[in-house]
Amino acid sequence: MQGVPSDEAARVPAQDGPEQVMPGVWRIPVPLPFALKSANIYLIDDGPGQRILIDSGLGLPADEQALRAGLAAAGVALEDLSALILTHAHPDHIGLSGIIHAAAHLPIYMLDGEEKQISAVWGKESAPLQTKLDEMYRMNGMPDELRAGSQKAGLALRRILHLPPADSLTTLSDGQRLELGNHNYEVMWTPGHSDHHLCLLRDDGLFIAGDHILPHITPNIGLYVGARPNPLADYFGALRRVEPLPAGLVLPGHGRPFEGLAERAVELHAHHDERSEFVYDIVSGERDGLNAYGVAGRLFGERLRSVDDWRFAVAETLAHLEYLRLAGHIERAAHDGVLAYSA
Numbered sequence: 001m002q003g004v005p006s007d008e009a010a011r012v013p014a015q016d017g018p019e020q021v022m023p024g025v026w027r028i029p030v031p032l033p034f035a036l037k038s039a040n041i042y043l044i045d046d047g048p049g050q051r052i053l054i055d056s057g058l059g060l061p062a063d064e065q066a067l068r069a070g071l072a073a074a075g076v077a078l079e080d081l082s083a084l085i086l087t088h089a090h091p092d093h094i095g096l097s098g099i100i101h102a103a104a105h106l107p108i109y110m111l112d113g114e115e116k117q118i119s120a121v122w123g124k125e126s127a128p129l130q131t132k133l134d135e136m137y138r139m140n141g142m143p144d145e146l147r148a149g150s151q152k153a154g155l156a157l158r159r160i161l162h163l164p165p166a167d168s169l170t171t172l173s174d175g176q177r178l179e180l181g182n183h184n185y186e187v188m189w190t191p192g193h194s195d196h197h198l199c200l201l202r203d204d205g206l207f208i209a210g211d212h213i214l215p216h217i218t219p220n221i222g223l224y225v226g227a228r229p230n231p232l233a234d235y236f237g238a239l240r241r242v243e244p245l246p247a248g249l250v251l252p253g254h255g256r257p258f259e260g261l262a263e264r265a266v267e268l269h270a271h272h273d274e275r276s277e278f279v280y281d282i283v284s285g286e287r288d289g290l291n292a293y294g295v296a297g298r299l300f301g302e303r304l305r306s307v308d309d310w311r312f313a314v315a316e317t318l319a320h321l322e323y324l325r326l327a328g329h330i331e332r333a334a335h336d337g338v339l340a341y342s343a
């Protein structure tokens with residue numbers, strides 16, 4: 001998740017450095033050049049030969065530096081790592097995975113389906129998807145200039161990432177038990193923020209949340225091409241799924257670890273419900289309908305300052321519009337090749 005115009009500003013401690021959050025578990029924040037200033041990498045250190053890393057930041061030299069320094073603070077070298085788990089295939093979570101793999105020759109775990117995103121969205125074969133994404137933005141009313149900027153931003157991101165070889169990826173399936181180090185982890189499919197987003201519940205209650213549950217900001221739930229058709233409905237389902245879990249400390253992909261998984265899941269659900277009602281109000285106030293770009297402008301207003309803000313805002317607005325449409329509350333029609341929604 002990056003550059004998302006969420007309802008609350010990203011709150012990251014001014015002096016954000018590596019910290020031990022519980023015995024054997026370290027949080028290593030690495031920098032992001034976005035409104036959201038850092039992404040978390042976690043080290044789970046169960047001793048020699050049993051050192052697991054969760055996520056891998058963006059791929060900037062500063063990220064690699066912060067990761068190496070954070071590991072050093074924990075007394076571990078990059079070469080000592082034994083497994084890497086990627087919660088989802090967003091750039092701020094996969095960026096250093098190629099460098100980590102080259103140093104430690106470790107298996108990289110992802111949920112089945114999500115691993116395909118690495119090559120389809122970020123790899124050499126990503127051009128067809130980018131063309132479709134541009135077409136999606138065009139059909140939803142985004143002006144040429146913003147679309148060109150969005151394409152450029154995508155290309156720039158791709159150059160930053162260090163992707164691992166495809167044969168280093170091991171896929172996991174929902175409900176699977178994963179034995180790693182001294183612990184057993186339950187693998188959970190939590191779609192919404194990405195189609196095959198992974199959460200893990202450790203046998204002692206430690207909950208690895210990725211970007212499914214964040215402490216101070218709401219995860220961006222966006223609709224993209226080639227993805228599941230109703231990400232907001234997926235997200236609501238996945239929030240309900242984690243709510244009753246016997247979770248203790250929650251390790252989010254951004255921000256500091258916290259307790260109270262159930263409460264936060266309920267808050268996030270309520271927040272997105274409220275936003276959906278707001279989207280409905282915007283659409284129903286327009287007799288002739290409104291495209292997603294127009295709705296996004298009303299929904300986010302002056303918070304939209306950059307190309308990144310806009311592309312995330314349009315994708316998030318689309319997730320709400322399609323959620324409302326598929327529930328039968330609003331309709332969609334094409335006018336001159338642009339999709340308009342109306343109540």
Ligand SMILES: [Zn+2]
Pocket residue numbers: 001002088090193211
């Ligand atoms: Zn993300």
